[in-house]
Amino acid sequence: xxxxxxxxGPTGGTPDVQAxxxxxxxxxxxxxxxxxxxxxxxxxxxxxxLVTLVSSSLYDPSGSLATGYSMTGHVQNYADALSEYGSTxxxxxxxxxxxxxxxxxxxxxxxxxxxLKAGRWRNLMLVAVIAPFFTSFLxxxxxxxxxxxxxxxxxxxxxxxxxxxDDLRLLATPAAVITGLTYNFLPFMVLPLYASLERLDVRLxxxxxxxxxxPFTAFRLVTVPxxxxxxxxxxxxxxxxxxxxxxxxxxxxxxxTRMIGxxxxxxxxxxxxxxxxxxxVMLMVAIVALVAVYVRRSGxxxxx
Amino acid sequence: xxxxAGGLSGGGAxxxxxxxxxxxxxxxxxxxxxxxxxxxAFFALLGASGCGKTTTLRMxxxxxxxxxxxxxxxxxxxxxxxxxxxPVNTVFQxxxxxxxxxxEDNVAFGLRRQGKVSKGELRTKVGEMLELVxxxxxxxxxxxxxxxxxxxxxxxxxxxINRPRVLLLDEPLGxxxxxxxxxxxxxLKRIQTDVGITFIHVTHDQEEAMTMADTIAxxxxxxxxxxGAPEELYGHPRSTFVANFLGQSNLISGVVKSKQGDExxxxxxxxxxxxxxxxxxxxxxxxxxxxxxxxxxxxxxxxGRQEELNRLSGGRxxxxxxxxxxxxxxxxxxxxxxxxAFEQNTGERRPxxxxxxxxxxxxxxxTFLLDARQDVRAGAELGDGE
Ligand SMILES: Nc1ncnc2c1ncn2[C@@H]1O[C@H](COP(=O)(O)OP(=O)(O)OP(=O)(O)O)[C@@H](O)[C@H]1O
Ligand SMILES: [Mg+2]
Numbered sequence: 001x002x003x004x005x006x007x008x009g010p011t012g013g014t015p016d017v018q019a020x021x022x023x024x025x026x027x028x029x030x031x032x033x034x035x036x037x038x039x040x041x042x043x044x045x046x047x048x049x050l051v052t053l054v055s056s057s058l059y060d061p062s063g064s065l066a067t068g069y070s071m072t073g074h075v076q077n078y079a080d081a082l083s084e085y086g087s088t089x090x091x092x093x094x095x096x097x098x099x100x101x102x103x104x105x106x107x108x109x110x111x112x113x114x115x116l117k118a119g120r121w122r123n124l125m126l127v128a129v130i131a132p133f134f135t136s137f138l139x140x141x142x143x144x145x146x147x148x149x150x151x152x153x154x155x156x157x158x159x160x161x162x163x164x165x166d167d168l169r170l171l172a173t174p175a176a177v178i179t180g181l182t183y184n185f186l187p188f189m190v191l192p193l194y195a196s197l198e199r200l201d202v203r204l205x206x207x208x209x210x211x212x213x214x215p216f217t218a219f220r221l222v223t224v225p226x227x228x229x230x231x232x233x234x235x236x237x238x239x240x241x242x243x244x245x246x247x248x249x250x251x252x253x254x255x256x257t258r259m260i261g262x263x264x265x266x267x268x269x270x271x272x273x274x275x276x277x278x279x280x281v282m283l284m285v286a287i288v289a290l291v292a293v294y295v296r297r298s299g300x301x302x303x304x
Numbered sequence: 305x306x307x308x309a310g311g312l313s314g315g316g317a318x319x320x321x322x323x324x325x326x327x328x329x330x331x332x333x334x335x336x337x338x339x340x341x342x343x344x345a346f347f348a349l350l351g352a353s354g355c356g357k358t359t360t361l362r363m364x365x366x367x368x369x370x371x372x373x374x375x376x377x378x379x380x381x382x383x384x385x386x387x388x389x390x391p392v393n394t395v396f397q398x399x400x401x402x403x404x405x406x407x408e409d410n411v412a413f414g415l416r417r418q419g420k421v422s423k424g425e426l427r428t429k430v431g432e433m434l435e436l437v438x439x440x441x442x443x444x445x446x447x448x449x450x451x452x453x454x455x456x457x458x459x460x461x462x463x464x465i466n467r468p469r470v471l472l473l474d475e476p477l478g479x480x481x482x483x484x485x486x487x488x489x490x491x492l493k494r495i496q497t498d499v500g501i502t503f504i505h506v507t508h509d510q511e512e513a514m515t516m517a518d519t520i521a522x523x524x525x526x527x528x529x530x531x532g533a534p535e536e537l538y539g540h541p542r543s544t545f546v547a548n549f550l551g552q553s554n555l556i557s558g559v560v561k562s563k564q565g566d567e568x569x570x571x572x573x574x575x576x577x578x579x580x581x582x583x584x585x586x587x588x589x590x591x592x593x594x595x596x597x598x599x600x601x602x603x604x605x606x607x608g609r610q611e612e613l614n615r616l617s618g619g620r621x622x623x624x625x626x627x628x629x630x631x632x633x634x635x636x637x638x639x640x641x642x643x644x645a646f647e648q649n650t651g652e653r654r655p656x657x658x659x660x661x662x663x664x665x666x667x668x669x670x671t672f673l674l675d676a677r678q679d680v681r682a683g684a685e686l687g688d689g690e
Contacts, residue, residue: 206367207400209387211462212417221413225404 057277065271074274081278085263089286092259095174095249096242099181103189103238104231106182111193111230116202129190141180141251148176148252172254180248188237196230197223232298240287318342319364319470319502324373326359333359335526337373341470341504341519346496348517349506352549352683356526357506358397361472364504365394377469388417393463397474397506399455401447407434407458408443414466433465436495452479456488464499473505477512489516510550514538522546524683538596540582544674547594549683554600554643556616557676558593567668573639577614579671590676597644599670602633602662613665619643621660631655635662 056069057077063069082089114125132140147154148170155171158164170176200223208218224231246261253259260283267276321339325332334356341347349357362368364375366387375383382390393414402410412430415421421429434440437457447455456476463471473492477485493516496503507513513520514534521531522545530537530546541547544555558572568579572593579593601608605617622642623634626649633645633656643664647655656662 201400203396203398203400204402206387207394207396207402208413209367210365210392210394211414211466212388213413214386214388217417222402228404 053277053280056273057281059274059277061272061274063274065273069273077274077278078282081275082282084275085260085279088258088260088263089282091257092243092261092283093286093290095178095181095257095259096239096245098178099185099242100189100235100239102178102182103186104235107186107189107193107234108227108231111190111197114190115194115197115200126194129187129194132187137184138247141184141247144176144180144183145171145251148179171252172257174253174257176252177249177257177259180252181242181245184245184248185238185242188241189234192233192237193227193230196227196233200226228298232295236291236294240291243287244283318378319504320374320376321360321364322374322376324360324363324370324375326356326363326368327371332526334363334370337526337528339521339528339531341502343378344500344502346493346503346505346516346518348513348520349504349523350508350510350513350520350550351523352508355523357508357523358474360523361394361474361504361506364470365392365472366390391469392472393466393468393470394472395456395459395463395474395476397476397478399447399459399476401455401458401462403447406444406446407439407450410447410458411461411465413462418466429465433461436464437461453484453488456480460492460495464495464501467499468501470502470504473503475506475508477507477509485512492516514550520550522549524549539670540672541594541674543682544592544678544680545683547672547674547683548681552597552644553594554597555592555594555674555680556641556643558591558673560588560591560673568673570673573616573618573637575616577616577671578668579673580669582669587673587675592674592676592678592680594672594674595666595670597632598630598646599666600643600645601665602635602645602647602656603665605661605663607663608665612667614668614671616643616664619662619664621656621658621662624656624658626655633662635664 055071058071058073058075059069059077060072060074061077061080110129114122114129118125146152149155150169150171155168158170159166159168204222204226205218208222209215213221243259244261246259246265249257249259249262260279264276264279264283267273267279319339319341321337324334324337326334337356337360349360351357359368363370366382366385366389370383373383374381377391402413405413408430411433412426415426415429430443431440434443437460439454439457439461442450442454447458450458456479460473460476476492477488480488489512492503492505505513505516517534519531520534520537522529522537524545530542532540537546538550541550541553544553547553547555556572558570558577561569561571561576563569563581566581568581568587570577570579570591570593577593595614601613602621603615616637618638619635621633622636625632628649630646630648633647634642635645636642645664649655
């Protein structure tokens with residue numbers, strides 16, 4: 001009977017709620033102690049490599065692993081890397097963006113169905129979403145390579161259709177890379193969306209209908225805004241790894257579909273440390289900048 | 305994005321529910337319900353938890369499809385109309401305020417969807433509505449930043465601003481403390497009188513229903529037990545459920561002996577008890593003879609007026625509780641049954657004490673007769689308080 005228990009919490013993008021957290025004043029030393037292991041971990045495995053990375057991006061490019069590098073603060077590395085690999089950067093972000101949008105379009109209906117319509121099939125469907133993680137990323141992408149290969153039954157079947165050219169190729173195309181990215185990162189989109197939609201109070205959608213909102217309007221004005229934290233989390237979890245991915249392009253693409261991850265990987269393999277490091281730093285900065293703008297615009301600052 | 309809520313023509317906007325049944329699987333939540341609510345009425349739907357009140361409202365709002373039956377508004381069949389096309393708004397039991405919108409945007413939601421008013425007009429209307437519910441200074445807040453009572457008023461404003469033909473209120477005062485609830489009851493009644501919209505108010509608080517409504521329908525297990533003005537329901541209950549659920553009743557086993565003029569003569573515990581034909585149904589044979597505890601006057605044996613009063617002798621006071629304005633007596637009869645009598649503490653006479661011998665007396669017009677086949681305890685546990 002207590003209608004107070006139905007009072008919506010400060011979810012769904014309400015950053016300006018002045019929630020008076022009773023624990024605020026009592027945090028004290030316990031809070032810092034709890035933060036300690038994480039802080040140490042981050043210092044060792046994130047901050048130290050980051051410093052190394054940034055410093056190696058400023059090495060004199062004339063050195064090599066054999067002869068050793070000298071730290072000359074060579075900022076020119078960045079300009080050189082950008083002029084040579086700028087187009088790859090653009091392509092990477094374009095592919096990642098396309099894959100993210102595809103994931104959202106595929107993932108939202110899926111997450112919605114699991115959260116609100118699946119009933120007793122819900123858990124089974126969730127397991128099905130996570131199931132691909134039971135095999136390795138590499139193996140799954142290799143399977144896609146077989147599936148899209150020139151002699152695969154998929155391609156043969158498609159070629160048999162009217163209007164489809166007989167020399168149709170799927171493998172080694174941009175579409176193949178984007179499809180691979182979409183496939184591989186779909187669970188990262190579905191799970192946060194599911195978490196948001198599962199908490200959605202359907203009575204709010206009913207209230208919208210009662211207040212003259214058609215199903216589409218109710219979806220646009222109530223469901224989507226309340227699912228916003230999930231949408232933001234999902235798109236970030238998809239876009240960030242997709243932008244730096246190199247496996248999909250390596251296995252499903254061609255030399256003209258190379259992504260920035262491929263170049264960084266190759267350069268490190270070839271021990272061209274300064275350029276590889278400069279590209280890595282730029283990728284990181286670009287992603288952080290894009291994410292910051294995105295999160296600010298979508299009004300869900302509490303996620304970061 | 306302009307959706308029309310109108311499209312309905314026809315005369316008086318009375319709501320008719322014709323033979324509506326709602327089943328969830330095998331479970332019958334609402335069973336062949338018939339109701340007619342006149343335009344501009346304050347109608348209360350009263351019943352215990354789980355008796356189908358919310359389900360009935362949801363069917364009127366269009367959020368639930370009746371399994372059978374029709375719902376008419378002003379003569380137009382709206383049974384199959386989508387909820388967003390019905391000129392009906394709901395104040396939900398849970399408020400269902402949009403957590404991501406400010407109070408102002410919550411209130412403006414319905415008008416914006418209808419798209420009939422200009423921006424300036426919308427602002428004015430929202431301002432007026434917030435003033436009506438005294439929340440002007442909270443316009444920019446989010447629902448989560450309001451108290452329960454304030455949220456309830458936002459929910460009310462959000463529905464009322466649309467001036468629907470029918471406003472459905474689903475226990476909107478349930479979450480409030482007693483004092484605020486009383487204040488909001490008066491407020492709601494005032495608003496309803498001001499705007500003249502048909503209100504259907506669902507509650508399981510009988511006192512609330514009686515103070516606010518013109519007409520009360522008492523619902524029990526999916527059917528309407530009785531419908532009428534509060535005084536009528538209270539004075540002339542037609543079933544043991546209503547007699548017990550709405551206030552309290554003494555129900556004593558009796559037999560109808562004869563009809564004389566405008567009275568029935570019944571035999572109760574060996575004495576004749578007269579019941580007015582106005583208050584009683586035309587029954588024969590075994591009956592429950594009922595009288596409200598506050599209508600009973602206790603007298604010393606043989607004392608007081610004789611003729612015009614019904615009188616049951618041979619009672620002995622078995623319990624006395626003082627409750628401020630009144631004193632509540634339990635009187636054990638020779639048959640072993642305990643009857644209740646509530647007396648105002650006027651100080652006119654020394655109160656009785658436990659063990660005193662008393663007669664119970666009351667007027668014929670305060671007697672009602674009920675069918676003896678009904679369960680004498682029906683509704684008793686549910687009706688007392690909340
Ligand atoms: N969607 C549903 N599926 C199955 N049973 C339902 C459903 N909705 C309601 N019921 C059942 O129908 C009956 C009536 O429910 P309803 O919500 O109308 O009760 P109510 O009179 O509003 O009660 P309360 O005073 O507790 O709000 C209840 O027994 C309930 O369990
Ligand atoms: Mg209810």
